[in-house]
Amino acid sequence: MPPDSASHPRLVLDEARVVYPDFVGRYSLAVEAGALCAVVGPSGGGKTTLLHLIAGFETAAGGSLTFAGRDLTALAPAERPLAMVFQDHNLFPHLTAFQNVALGVKPSLRPDESERQRVAEALAAVELSGLAERRPGEMSGGQRQRVAIARALVTRKPLLLLDEPFGALDPGLRRGMIRLVDDLRRARGITVLLTIHTPADILDIANTAAFVADGEVVAQGAPAAILDPARDPRIAAFLG
């Protein structure tokens, strides 16, 4: 069973396995509906692999993966009820911010009026209405990531995966972006999984946290409680 299973879990991984020649991941995790779950842990511990497994970029070699009771393991990434934001290369450089967001509703880039409205609303939600016609090369790193978040929002998928999306931003901006994600989560009721290197940024915001190391969820629970060095030597080593 997943550790510290929540009372109304929405996303559930039960011994979901990923097997590489030099790495085996075995994940058990439960996240409540509408929660913000911070995924923390050392580099190379398997945080990104966990998100790729949930997104469908990695095929589960065993175990189960469900969301709202629906088995996701056999579904292609596009069929899964989720959107994702990466650390880098989220935007297509030849498209404007508006077009990059519009890909989320119409990959052919021929949105009708209501879809254009949705794109405009998503850009407004991340406070980028004025930059809709800019290309990624004309925007700052934080603005680019906000465009990527707007595209995730416009898909109206109930689960949002963020793979260290703010790692390259300065601390103030990073905190601001996490607050923005949290506000959007509350407003839209979406479930968010966010991997992060700097747990201090998120401990007071996240509802739950999972510590991932050596390809497994070592501990899951309240953010403040999870980073207790006494729980596991790997947590102690991570905290230094």
Add this chain to the structure above:
Amino acid sequence: MNGRLRGQLAGALVLAGILALVAGSLGALASAAGASDGLSGIGPYLVRILAFSTAQAALSTLLSLALGVPLALALARRRFPGRHLALAALGAAAVMPAIVVVFAVVAVYGRGGWLSGLLAQFGIGPAFRVYGWPGILIGHVLLNAPLVARVALDALARVPAEHWRLARLLGFSPLAVLRHLDLPVLRAELAGLASLVFLLCFTSFAIVLTLGGGGRASLEVAIFEALRVDLDFARAAALSVVQIVLCGTVALALHRAVARAPVGHTLRAAIPRPDRDHRGLRLLDGAVLALGALLILPPLLSLAAALPHLSALLDADVARALVTSLAIALASAGLATGMALALAGAARSARLVQRSGRAAALYDLAPALVIAAPPFALTAGLFLLVRRAVDPALAGYALLPLMNALGALPFAYRFLAGPAMAGGERYGRLADLLRLRGLARLRIVDWPLLRRPFAAAFAMAMALSFGDFGVVALLGGSELRTLPYLLYERLGAYRLDEAAALGLLLVLVAFALAYASSRFTDVSH
């Protein structure tokens, strides 16, 4: 020296050397000319060869792109057993010696060739005469469509992994994948690639000379005739200037159209493309791959007809020519990759340290200038310069590696410029902070990134030099005989079985080198 310019020293020396070489050799030709009317007596002839050169080069380029780009897309989308061999066949076709291409095109499409034989079985007469436009176009497409496919395939491999994941997540249709992932990288590559193919076809020699039929000549052929047949050095120099101006203008115009920094490879594990399962695309890719195989494989296989005559290779002349060719290929590959590294390093330094796009463009353009400059005129000019100081028989041994290296320089530069730039972007500041300079920087920072593209460039340069039948047509003789020259001699003496065996040997070596090159560049390997 100013620290901002120190990184450009080697590249600046190479650039200055190339410019001095071109100016010096053309000057030597002009001063040796004596009394001659240069171009004034050949006005209509010049117009005719210019029009023909332009038309055949434009059509050859269009056809090469029309086949090469779909081939690259099909190969990017598909994984099948023997894909590595298919890539090697493309590489081998791209570096197939022009004289062997001629031989193979005649064997397949000539009057007594495979195609005629096949059509005759159905009671159909010869479909066309290979000499003239058909032979030139087939020869050029056979050489250049594989080149386009290889370069385009490498470009497609540079799409960031995250974009493929996004495409899968957003459920991109095959059309959306083409529009948002494939075309942007292809668009950035194609104008430069088209200019390269155009210049190669415009300056084509062996194929136009032998498959062109009577009365058709490219500028390169006209320069060769002026030097070797008419001994009219002034006309050769004047025609060379015309070629340099025209080709230089084309290279410059296209370079401006696509002025951008070279982009480094994004090394990544192979990520499945979301369009690979589309049934219609699968059929289309199958058709494109079959068409490519139909064009490329028969000429390659036609050389296998020489298998029963391989004993002809057990000959002292062949052994000597083989050793000579290998030695020249090794020397020219070393020179070409060395020059390409110096130019790529200088362009990187100009972009990242000096922040001068114009200075960087100078280094980027140097390899294109080399294509624009006719090798015959350069060789003849250099020969005139050195003949008093060096035994003319020995001069060829120095000039041939140098000229072959210059011929391979644009290809070597394409392999190395991107990774060199990527190394600078990723680790340049760190290297500066750590005060890593010169050889230490090359060994610790750049070499790990450049090792594979360097090996690929070296193998490609070796293959190009090994099969070259251009400059050796001018310098070759009993003192200096390479394998392509020996093949040319055997063809001239109608010793066709021996010529076929030599052609097979040349292609096998080119295939091995191209295979090595493809293994070094395929990121999925």
